[in-house]
Amino acid sequence: MRQLTLAVDRSDTALLTLDDTLGVTYVNAGFTRLFGYTLAQMQGKRPSQVLAGPHTDPDTLRGLSEQAAGWQQSRADLLLYRHDGQPLWTSVITNPVSDVPGAPSESVSVITDITHAKMHEVLHTHVLDAIVREQPLTDVMAMICVELERVAPALRASVLSVDHDSRLHTLAAPSLPPEYAQEIDGLRIGAGVGVCGTAAWRGRPVSVSNIRTDPLFKDFPYFAERYGLQAAWSSPIKSSGGRVLGTFAIYYGEAREPDPWHIKLADICLHLCALALEREHTRARVHQLAFYDALTSLPNRMMFNARAEQLLVNAESQHTPIAVLFLDVDRFKRVNETQGHAAGDGLLRDIAQRLGENLGLGDLVGRQAGDEFVLALPNCGAEQAGGIAERLLGAIAAPSVVGHMTLHPSASIGVAIFPEDGRDINTLLRHADLAMHRAKIEGGGSFRFFSADMNRLAQERVALETALREALRRDQLQLHYQPQVLSHPPHPLYGVEVLLRWEHPQLGPISPARFVPLAEESGLIGDLCRWVLRNALRQLADWRARGVAIPRMAVNLSASNFEDPQLLDELLRLLQHHGLSPSDVTLEMTESVMLSPQPRVLDNIAAMQAAGLALSLDDFGTGYSSLSHLHRLPINELKLDMSFVRDLEHSMSARALTNSVLRIGESLRKHVVAEGVETERQRRLLAGLGCEVLQGFLFSKPLPAAELERWLAEREGE
Template identity: 55%
Template sequence: MTATDPPAATPHAPDAGTPAPAPDAGQQQRMRQLSQALDCSDNGVVLCDRNARIHYINEGFTRMFGHRPDEAIGKRPRDLIRGPHTEPATLEQLGARHRAGHAHREDLLGYRKDGSPLWLSVVATPLGGDDGLLVNVFTDITAAKIHEVLSGKVLYALVHEEPLAATAALVCREIERVAPDLLVSVARHEANGELQLLAAPGLPPAFGISATCPLVAQRGRPVEVPDLGADPACGNCHAQASALGLRACWSYPIRSTSGQVLGVLSFHSRHPGQPSPWHRKLAELGQYLCALALEREQARSRMHRLAFYDVLTGLPNRVMFSALCEQPLQLAEQQPMPMALLFVDLDRFKRLNESQGHAAADGLLRDLAHHLQELAGAEAVVGRQVGDEFVLLVPQCPQHRAALLCEQLLAMIAAPRVVGSITVHASASIGVAMYPEDGRGIDTLLQHADLAMRRAKDEGGARFRFFSADMNRLAQERLLLEATLRDSLRHGGLRLHYQPQLHGDGGLYGAEALLRWKHPHLGDIPPARFVPLAEECGLMTPLSYWVLEEACRQLADWHARGIAVPRVALNLSASTFEQPRLVEQVRGLLQRHHLPAAALVLEITEGVMLSEQPQVPANLHALHALGVQLSLDDFGTGYSSLSHLHRLPISEMKLDRSFIGEIGHDPAAAALILSVLRIGESLGKHVVAEGVETEQQRRFLIDNGSPVLQGYLYAPALPADAFERWLHERAST
């Protein structure tokens, strides 16, 4: 039998003195076929005796390990495949089972003749004869062993949201486990261009980041140093590497799916030279695994920022601000110190947004966010609540310092700033709540600072106010009023009163419908108090539609009963004229109540007339086309009315009562009244003088041609039935 021919398949070995019978031709043919089949296998097949001495190897063994038959026959497999990192205990276990003639299977790290490593699966099967021969089959499982990292531990860590540093360390350890000649590290490429070491479990902490890593991050391609001692760029780390027995370093970029360099994977080898193909495969897999982990961390970070930080300004949002405030508040409980919570709200921000566009408004908010943090200091927590609202929690801030900070903030906000292509002049209202006097929890402090901010805004804005107890009382009352107003709107708790408007000769020109609300517990609530409340809590549009409905219903009832009220005027809010369905609603009401459109007069303020909302002028022109009369309320108190009168279909102007009250006292007021009357006359528009209370006022207006008068001299605003009685009494006299 030759070294490459398989042994004859005899049940017993021949006696030493008896020659073996020569095989016949058929048997020789089968042996050749068997030998060819074994040689074609990718596995290494070895026939050993009980003492583990090799009797036969196939060509697959030679291809796998590089040993020729003449180099292998008579030797033990362990002597051919073991290397510097082969596990001795595994070899001993294989040898013991082999000598005992037991079948066995193990995985171990082996080495080829050229010294390159490979992972092996060794399966030993006894032939069953008395000669103790065993067949050993060696299978190269290097690729499977490498991908075991991906399919096993690392993928498990990624799926179960393990921390980034722990996942990176796992990658390093698993690569070192399958390639014990390596020490592995992973560094992350930060946004500022620096590298941060994430994991290097086999290296001492003082080793740091390899000198090749910054080059890899900058160039985006591998840097392989075969001899650290011979490369001048590695001079600083050569001594450390030598002390650890490291001779070479190969570093590879970790890239995202878009090609961005996320970090660097480094292999530190105990042997000089270039990486083997196996090392390159390990590097390829390690890059992929690390990219998965780093991209997952980036996605997690982006989601965290989206969930807890404002996208526009980068400041903590409402949820994160409250969370960040918990620690300083807890610290203040243990070590008492004053703190101030400032609630900053820009004045007239909506107007800026509408007039200059979102780009300018967003630019202003970003700029203010930056300066707020600068002024408040590094210890302060600054956040954006919503829209144009910012909040600041400032530790170690007594009341006098809070007042100074508010003044600085107001000055900073008021400074002209160029945003885009325009110069913006802004102002703000600031409310301040002090810890612990105004609350110990963040929610209470926010609520009280918000109330103080609203007080500052109600007083005209561009100022700051500290929280006081009466603000809380007023806020509770305000909530009660809002709830009751909603209930009254749903269940008929509101009423319209009517004030007559008379021609100069005493004939009825019409009536103005005025909204009244009698609170079930607080009595009569003046419109000046509940109308702004309705505007702020979103009730103004339904309230305006209720007024329209009720006025049309009452006018139709009067007409049906023969009570000659020519027209009813009513004042709608500015927001109502912005509603796209306003004209449709008015047309439907007139048709349902069988009223001529001219019987309805809608009063608008100068603010409505000057609105830049495109829906407003469109609605005004459509109402005029419908036949509804439009009246300009409080004429003379604004500054742009004359320039807009010719653009809009105004039928009537109402002279403000503040001028009427000065008749006989202020010559300038009298001159202004005469000017308004002449304007109305020249433009062909009726002028209604409201607030007439004395005979002197009436006489002055009549003598100077005022066509329509309204005021307490004739009658206050009356409920519908009282208005009817007033009409009847006038007709009877």
């Protein structure tokens, strides 16, 4: 009860209970914070008696009361008032509560402040939609006033424009008499011309708490009597360049200072009014935004494609070639991650400028997306396109000074030629993109021409990705298990490594070296990882239940898996579901994990280790291994790559390097597992060097679960 009370009272939502007469019996602290009333002030009273105000909708209030009196659930948006008179838009939900089924005895009401949501819904969604649909200016301005008054019924609003002769004209004043517009129209702005004329003249907001006595209205004494206006606040509507375009004003029916909430609403309206008043300019800006890239001012994908298609039509009629280039900045993601997005944006602007400086007048360049640029070069064949690509690569490679940093960019370019490589721009871009990816795979900083083989490989990749999705959906993948044994006879079982296999019905066995990178690129790696963990842990639990002695299980994870903040929680839930311990599982990572710039990767690894999961560094010694990297990661185990083991028998260097790895593991108190052990001599050499755990075909190839059980049974029978 104490915890429940704390939770209820610390909530920002107002909670109250009502008896069978709809009188208040309880309010939480959130109610007091929201409305300013204590339980003592509310006890026994109906909420509407206290919270309703001059602009609370009586029909909505009546409907809520009737539903509550009939013990029905009710829900409505309602304008209510705080103790200090501040209006709040709220969502009110009331539910009957019954100790005995079918016999409710009290109700619980939940009241949530939705003022901000109302502001967004009404003053942004509706009005912006009207502006986008290009409704007439006066209609948009009237909508702004009407919607503001609907959110804040105590107000009356007006929008005036200021012409080039500095005269005021009424655009909208829906709640004021027509005579108001007649009085305003033609007035020249200046000091003492009411709140609107003065605000436009001063260029800043003006507030009048009493129109009857304020000197700004000395020439307009009839405003108070004729229109019932007692107080006002007005602000100039300015263009993006700072020019005063008009004024927005709110009026009160009583003498008072403007409410801060109303000022906030008016500020939103000011922005919307500025957008509407600059409509002609905005239309030009919309065209710019629709067809040009905001960062580089280059044509965007839509504009580039439209212009390029026209170039292709001309080239078709003139029988001339066109070269289409697809350019991607190398390692751009690393720039954003290490230097920040401002540096990345600056680099893209520099590259866009360099591209423009190195192209002819008839050439077309656009920004496709992100760090991708596309070019269409009329009357340009393959040989000329190669020279231009070389020139562009050289221009891009020049140092780029961004802020206080000097970057050394490079790019990969793919080239497709019209009409040989395609007769429409989408095909040409797709083929140039394929060629660009080939250049990137081969190291970047170069260009490649499209070939039919690339297209075939790309189509095969799409088909393989589709097949992999289907295999995941239909549970068509398999797990094999390769034993890991201690190095000295009789080689007790240390554990098993889980290895993923895929036997396609038509294509046959597909190597993980092929489909795992595909899963990474296509975003399937998370689903693939979860499939492996789910099925591997189910199998381990089954073995334990049947007394099959499997001490531990090692599972490979990709670098991106370690970026998943949900992975650890899901893994722990699976372990708990199957009655397994975290110590039963070792997670294997590649050395690329150590190079990840993402802070959450190291955080996830630390959390995994803290949860009791062992961590193993796979293929140790082949990549970027260093003691400084090992120091960063809480690794429990190193896996000596099979390339060292393969050369042990005939290479002193391999033995020396293997010995070094083993001594590193020994000094850091980490287990070392040698992979790829295939001969008895390799086993003896590794055992002699002090390697604890061995894995390889000498002992067993990876086996399906049933065959692994037979392998274990045969060992026990020896």
